[in-house]
Amino acid sequence: xxxxxxxxxxxxxxxxxxxxxxxxxxxxxxxxxxxxxxxxxxxxxxxxxxxxxxxxxxxxxxxxxxxxxxxxxxxxxxxxxxxxxxxxxxxxxxxxxxxxxxxxxxxxxxxxxxxxxxxxxxxxxxxxxxxxxxxxxxxxxxxxxxxxxxxxxxxxxxxxxxxxxxxxxxxxxxxxxxxxxxxxxxxxxxxxxxxxxxxxxxxxxxxxxxxxxxxxxxxxxxxxxxxxxxxxxxxxxxxxxxxxxxxxxxxxxxxxxxxxxxxxxxxxxxxxxxxxxxxxxxxxxxxxxxxxxxxxxxxxxxxxxxxxxxxxxxxxxxxxxxxxxxxxxxxxxxxxxxxxxxxxxxxxxxxxxxxxxxxxxxxxxxxxxxxxxxxxxxxxxxxxxxxxxxxxxxxxxxxxxxxxxxxxxxxxxxxxxxxxxxxxxxxxxxxxxxxxxxxxxxxxxxxxxxxxxxxxxxxxxxxxxxxxxxxxxxxxxxxxxxxxxxxxxxxxxxxxxxxxxxxxxxxxxxxxxxxxxxxxxxxxxxxxxxxxxxxxxxxxxxxxxxxxxxxxxxxxxxxxxxxxxxxxxxxxxxxxxxxxxxxxxxxxxxxxxxxxxxxxxxxxxxxxxxxxxxxxxxxxxxxxxxxxxxxxxxxxxxxxxxxxxxxxxxxxxxxxxxxxxxxxxxxxxxxxxxxxxxxxxxxxxxxxxxxxxxxxxxxxxxxxxxxxxxxxxxxxxxxxxxxxxxxxxxxxxxx
Amino acid sequence: xxxxxxxxxxxxxxxxxxxxxxxxxxxxxxxxxxxxxxxxxxxxxxxxxxxxxxxxxxxxxxxxxxxxxxxxxxxxxxxxxxxxxxxxxxxxxxxxxxxxxxxxxxxxxxxxxxxxxxxxx
Numbered sequence: 001x002x003x004x005x006x007x008x009x010x011x012x013x014x015x016x017x018x019x020x021x022x023x024x025x026x027x028x029x030x031x032x033x034x035x036x037x038x039x040x041x042x043x044x045x046x047x048x049x050x051x052x053x054x055x056x057x058x059x060x061x062x063x064x065x066x067x068x069x070x071x072x073x074x075x076x077x078x079x080x081x082x083x084x085x086x087x088x089x090x091x092x093x094x095x096x097x098x099x100x101x102x103x104x105x106x107x108x109x110x111x112x113x114x115x116x117x118x119x120x121x122x123x124x125x126x127x128x129x130x131x132x133x134x135x136x137x138x139x140x141x142x143x144x145x146x147x148x149x150x151x152x153x154x155x156x157x158x159x160x161x162x163x164x165x166x167x168x169x170x171x172x173x174x175x176x177x178x179x180x181x182x183x184x185x186x187x188x189x190x191x192x193x194x195x196x197x198x199x200x201x202x203x204x205x206x207x208x209x210x211x212x213x214x215x216x217x218x219x220x221x222x223x224x225x226x227x228x229x230x231x232x233x234x235x236x237x238x239x240x241x242x243x244x245x246x247x248x249x250x251x252x253x254x255x256x257x258x259x260x261x262x263x264x265x266x267x268x269x270x271x272x273x274x275x276x277x278x279x280x281x282x283x284x285x286x287x288x289x290x291x292x293x294x295x296x297x298x299x300x301x302x303x304x305x306x307x308x309x310x311x312x313x314x315x316x317x318x319x320x321x322x323x324x325x326x327x328x329x330x331x332x333x334x335x336x337x338x339x340x341x342x343x344x345x346x347x348x349x350x351x352x353x354x355x356x357x358x359x360x361x362x363x364x365x366x367x368x369x370x371x372x373x374x375x376x377x378x379x380x381x382x383x384x385x386x387x388x389x390x391x392x393x394x395x396x397x398x399x400x401x402x403x404x405x406x407x408x409x410x411x412x413x414x415x416x417x418x419x420x421x422x423x424x425x426x427x428x429x430x431x432x433x434x435x436x437x438x439x440x441x442x443x444x445x446x447x448x449x450x451x452x453x454x455x456x457x458x459x460x461x462x463x464x465x466x467x468x469x470x471x472x473x474x475x476x477x478x479x480x481x482x483x484x485x486x487x488x489x490x491x492x493x494x495x496x497x498x499x500x501x502x503x504x505x506x507x508x509x510x511x512x513x514x515x516x517x518x519x520x521x522x523x524x525x526x527x528x529x530x531x532x533x534x535x536x537x538x539x540x541x542x543x544x545x546x547x548x549x550x551x552x553x554x555x556x557x558x559x560x561x562x563x564x565x566x567x568x569x570x571x572x573x574x575x576x577x578x579x580x581x582x583x584x585x586x587x588x589x590x591x592x593x594x595x596x597x598x599x600x601x602x603x604x605x606x607x608x609x610x611x612x613x614x615x616x617x618x619x620x621x622x623x624x625x626x627x628x629x630x631x632x633x634x635x636x637x638x639x640x641x642x643x644x645x646x647x648x649x650x651x652x653x654x655x656x657x658x659x660x661x662x663x664x665x666x667x668x669x670x671x672x673x674x675x676x677x678x679x680x681x682x683x684x685x686x687x688x689x690x691x692x693x694x695x696x697x698x699x700x701x702x703x704x705x706x707x708x709x710x711x712x713x714x715x716x717x718x719x720x721x722x723x724x725x726x727x728x729x730x731x732x733x734x735x
Numbered sequence: 736x737x738x739x740x741x742x743x744x745x746x747x748x749x750x751x752x753x754x755x756x757x758x759x760x761x762x763x764x765x766x767x768x769x770x771x772x773x774x775x776x777x778x779x780x781x782x783x784x785x786x787x788x789x790x791x792x793x794x795x796x797x798x799x800x801x802x803x804x805x806x807x808x809x810x811x812x813x814x815x816x817x818x819x820x821x822x823x824x825x826x827x828x829x830x831x832x833x834x835x836x837x838x839x840x841x842x843x844x845x846x847x848x849x850x851x852x853x854x855x856x
Contacts, residue, residue, distance in 0.1 A: 358743065366754055373762065382764045385779065387831075390761035394754050506796075565818070584817045585796075648788075655788045655801070655811075697796070697817075 004057070004139030007050035012130055014043035019123040025116035026196055033116055040108055040119070043126075047101040051085075054094060054138055058084055064147055064154035066140045067091060073160035083171045084161050089294060090138045092174060097129040099175070099182040107186055112206050118193030124325075125185045128287075128318045135311055163559035163566050169228035173221060177248060180218030181286050184251055186210040187258060188283035191276045195329040198336050200272060204265050207279065209731055211259050212724035214282075218252045219717040227710065234554075234567035234582040236504065236701055238709065241388040243298050246371040247289025253364035254282035257357045259723070264350050265339070271354070272339045273330070278361075280326040285368070287322055291315040298374055347422055349412040356405040363398040367391065399492055400452050406485040407433075407459035410467030425470070429462035445500070453496050460489030477726035484719025491712025497705040504701035506584065509541075511694035518700040521545050521579070523552075525696050532586055533558050539583050539696055541570070554698075556583040577704045584697040594671075595682045606687040608661070609635040612680055615673075616644055627657070630670050630680045634662055645670040645682070661687060763831050768808040772834045780804065780839065781829045781847075791818060798844075802828055810834075814841040822846060 021036025058081060063069040071091065072084035086092040104122055112118065147153055161170075187207045194203040225245065226238035239245060258278040264271045292298055295312035330337075343351045369376070370386050377384040411425050437455040445451055464486040468475055475482075505518045509525035516523055526540040537557040543550055555568035569582040595603040597612035604610070616629035629646040645659040645668045658669040665687055672681035763779045771778050782802030789800040798814045812830050819825070830841035 358746075362747070362750055366750075369754065369758070373758070374765075377762065377764070382766055382770075384762045384764040386758055387761045387763060390757050393757045393761075394750075655799075656790050657788065 002139060002141075004050060004053050005137060007046050007053060008130075008133060008137060008139070011043050011046040011050060012134065014039040014046060015123060015126055015130055018043060019120065019127060022116045022120035022123055026120060030116070036116075036119070037108060040104065040123075044101045044105055047098055051094060051098045054091075055082065055085055057139075058082070061158070062154070063156070063158050064141050065138075066142055067138050069142070069155050069158045071158065071161060073158040076161060076166075079168065079171045080161055080166055083165070083174075086174045086178075087161055087165055087170070090133070090136050092178070093129060093132050093136075094138050095175065096178045096182060097126070097133060099178050100126055100129060100185060103179075103182050103186065107189075110206065112190075113199050113202050114190075114193040114197040117196045118189045121192040121196070122185060122189040124322075125189065125283075128322075131314055131318075132311055135314055160560075164233075167228065167232050169224055169232070173224040173228060176217055176224060177221030180214055180216075180221050180248075181251070183210055183214035183217060184255060184283045184286055187214070187255075187279035191279035192326065192329060195276060195333045195337065198333055200337060204262050204275070205731060207258075208262055208266075208727040209724055211255060211262060211279075212720055212727050214255050215252065215259060215720040216717055216724055218248065218255065219713070219720060222248050222252060223710075223713040223717060226713075230706075231571065232568050234569040236502070236569075236580060236582060236699070236703070237499075241370070241391045243289075243371050244293050246367050247285075247293055250289065250364045250367050250371070251282045251286045253360050253367070254278055254285065257360040257364075258282060259720075260353045260357050260360075264343075264353055268343065268350055270339045270343065273334065273337050274357070276330060276337060278357075280330070284319075284323055284326060285364075287315075287319050291319050292371065292375075347412055347419060349409050352405050352409045352412050356402060356409070359398050359401050359405070363395060363402070366394045366398070370394075396449055396453060400449070400456050403453070403456035403460045403489055403492055406488055407456065407461075407463030409485070410464055410482065425466075426463070429459055429466050432462045433458035440497075445497075447500070450496050450500055453492055457489040457492035457496070461486050461493075462489075464489070477722055477729070480719045480722030480724075480726055482719070483722060484716050487712045487715025487717075487719055489712070490708050490715060494705050494708025494710075494712055498703050498709060502701060502703045504699060506697060506699050509696045509698055511696070515542075515544065519702055521700065523581075523698065523700070525694075525698075527694055528556075528586065529553070532556060533560075535559070538568075539586070539698075541581065541698075543572075543579075543581075545579075552581050554581050554583045556586060556696075573707070575707065577702050578706045580699075580701040580703055582699040582701070584699055585695075587695045587697075595684070597680055597682065599678045605684050606665075607636050608665070608687060610668075610682070611635070615675075616646075628670075628673055630673075630682070632668070632682075636662070643668060647673065767806055768804045768810045769806065771839065772810070775833065777831065777833055777842075779829060779831045780810070781827055782810070784825055784828050785809075786823075789822075798822075799838075800828075802830070810839050811837075812839045812841050814844045816844075819844055819846045 017039035018036045021032035021039065024030075024032055057065055058068050058072055059078075061068070061072070061074055067088060067090055068084075071087045072081060076084065084091070086095045104119075104126065107122060108119060141147070142155075150156065187210055190203050190207050190210070194200050222245070225248075229235075229240070230238040255278075258275060261271050261275040261278055265275050291312075295315050297312075343354060345351065370390050373386045373390075374383045407429065408422075408426075411422055433455050436458040437451055440454050441451065445454065464482040468479060468482050471478075503519065507516045507518050507523070509516055509523060511525050511527040514524070522544040524542045524544075526542060528537055529540055530537045535557060536555060538553040538555045541552040541554070543552050550572070552570040552572070554570040555566065557566050559566050565585075567583055569580050571581075572579040595605060595610060597603050597610070599612055599614065602609050602611040611633040613631045613633055616631050627646050627648045629644040632643045632645070634641050634643050639662065641662045643659045643661065646657040647670045648655040648657060656669050656671070658667045660667050661684075666685050669683045669685075670680060671683045674680075763777045765779045765781070766774070768780060768782065771780050780802075782804040785801045785803065789798070791798055796815055796817070798816075798818055799811060801809050801811050803809045812828070812832075814830070814832075825846040827847035829845035829847065830839060831843040831845075832839055832841040834840075
């Protein structure tokens with residue numbers, strides 16, 4: 001038995017022992033806890049070794065493994081080679097299992113009142129991933145018959161990494177997202193453990209740092225994904241409301257809601273059942289998201305093409321299993337878990353937090369409904385997706401309210417204060433936000449919702465700055481929450497301004513010709529650095545910005561792996577805006593590529609002479625389409641060949657069926673027929689020696705305040721990180 | 736308590752109604768070609784690309800190609816914009832747009848490639 005599958009089998013066996021051992025404690029049998037604990041350590045060791053072995057197979061180019069063959073190749077550098085570990089579905093599940101296993105080591109060492117029950121539920125999550133790997137092992141080999149066809153007993157090279165993924169973000173982004181997802185399993189297990197044992201004494205304290213850490217990692221992961229898209233894909237945006245993006249956003253929002261809920265439960269001892277539900281659903285929605293994006297149900301609705309690997313059944317089973325388990329436990333304990341009286345004073349910070357949680361949950365629910373649209377509509381008839389317009393119109397008002405609360409909450413400190421007290425402290429940030437909003441009207445913002453968003457986003461920013469300034473005593477690590485709330489304001493200003501006021505122009509540039517103007521720039525194209533078929537080929541551009549000249553090198557090339565066109569924009573960053581140059585197409589065209597010929601006439605194109613001899617009216621088309629061909633004698637030196645480009649008239653209109661020139665020297669398209677004059681119009685491409693012109697279609701965009709989006713997200717995540725550090729310390733002090 | 740509950744329910748109902756209306760407004764149904772040709776609103780169709788008959792007009796940035804759905808109906812699609820990266824390798828195209836009586840005008844084009852390159856990010 002090969003090493004990889006042996007290690008997988010050991011992991012399964014030890015995980016089973018740990019699951020059963022911890023599971024029996026729920027029924028009062030504690031005899032096997034220490035065995036279960038040991039089994040868990042062996043399990044983790046087996047998973048780590050398995051991943052090391054898997055990585056070694058990738059680094060050693062063992063192409064007899066199907067996964068290694070499908071996703072890597074010999075020409076990849078070390079970084080990308082490592083990233084092929086998680087480039088495919090199976091590999092990404094393997095990475096996910098590894099992270100879950102390692103996080104479990106930290107969890108198992110953290111004693112708590114419900115420890116064994118928590119570990120049992122954590123082991124159920126572990127079993128989910130193990131089952132997926134058993135169903136679809138990363139160590140699957142080609143069959144011996146296939147392997148024996150190759151001289152060395154294995155394919156000489158792999159198919160390579162999707163060129164879109166050959167980017168340094170690929171090395172770092174997926175692991176960060178998976179750490180975030182994996183961390184969400186901990187509050188989930190803590191909530192189920194508390195319910196199973198009906199003991200809620202320390203679940204808040206234990207959950208806090210895990211929840212904060214999950215916010216940080218998932219937030220950073222989402223940010224990196226967006227920045228990756230912006231910086232390398234060249235479509236100009238960073239967020240497309242694609243199912244893959246949404247399914248990481250939804251758990252993040254719920255996790256942020258949980259962070260706030262834990263604050264209230266700790267300070268007032270209320271809100272427990274809601275928190276348990278938030279902890280459950282932030283993880284359940286990770287599983288649901290995995291089902292949506294990995295089972296192929298959305299394959300026709302997402303730009304990320306997903307295929308069903310035959311694991312949909314497992315995904316559905318686990319999803320239903322975890323949902324039923326969570327809901328049942330909660331239903332059974334609903335009475336016991338209920339906490340005391342609710343919050344009575346409407347001007348208290350806790351009341352504002354509850355409203356904030358309410359809107360965070362609504363926001364994620366809207367995103368969830370939109371993402372699930374193809375499944376929901378399938379029930380009522382034909383499956384439909386919703387366009388990004390749905391998300392934009394529904395989420396913006398939610399964001400406005402959340403910004404209002406984020407700005408307001410730091411002023412709602414004392415219990416039993418009145419509306420007047422609150423307003424008194426608020427006037428400075430309100431005035432500043434008002435000035436900023438008036439300024440944005442001056443700059444041309446007229447949409448009411450945008451203005452409201454800008455006003456309250458500024459309020460969130462200035463309000464929290466003021467709050468830090470007026471804090472009694474040392475702020476210290478308590479600054480985390482303020483920074484997150486400031487960051488949210490900054491991010492929303494960036495999102496509104498950069499998306500609503502982004503300007504873009506498409507220009508045609510001919511190599512070596514006069515510069516073309518776009519906005520304040522004059523851009524000239526100096527030709528390609530190499531050939532479009534070579535990797536990392538770029539266009540040499542010279543940009544003149546009011547006399548300041550600089551070179552720009554946006555990439556455009558055809559990847560050998562999948563013949564796809566790869567584009568990488570050139571981005572010139574300024575403090576207040578980005579200049580974004582995205583190459584769209586390169587075409588070799590020119591004056592000499594058109595010929596209009598009468599019958600018997602000969603024209604010259606490059607090294608070839610082309611004579612139009614007659615029309616070919618034969619009815620070649622399927623389904624009764626009428627086709628007309630132009631019979632051409634193509635001559636070079638002493639060789640002559642007949643070439644017949646055609647035009648088809650279908651009920652849908654004209655279609656061009658081009659013909660190849662001899663010796664693979666390009667092609668001819670029959671563009672037009674003047675039947676009465678007996679003339680044809682021909683277009684040529686790729687014929688050697690013809691007068692060529694090198695045309696680059698370039699999209700020039702200006703994106704104002706886009707830097708605020710990045711700054712804002714980094715602040716949001718940075719704030720959650722500070723909160724994590726603070727919660728860790730508080731937890732350590734309490735022990 | 737009662738007042739708060741009522742307020743919460745009212746907010747949820749308002750958001751739900753309003754979300755439902757924008758949901759239906761921005762919804763694009765997945766339909767057969769026959770159905771797409773009958774309707775006037777935005778729909779989504781999928782079919783196999785006939786690479787023999789693809790026309791790429793660089794000056795107008797127009798991509799025109801016939802696609803065939805599972806029922807065997809063929810329809811001509813016109814997309815104005817940048818040719819998608821992997822178009823040459825694509826087997827199927829998902830097109831979002833309207834049928835104008837002659838041709839399916841696609842606003843969005845989504846390319847389906849053979850599954851060996853799964854794009855995961």
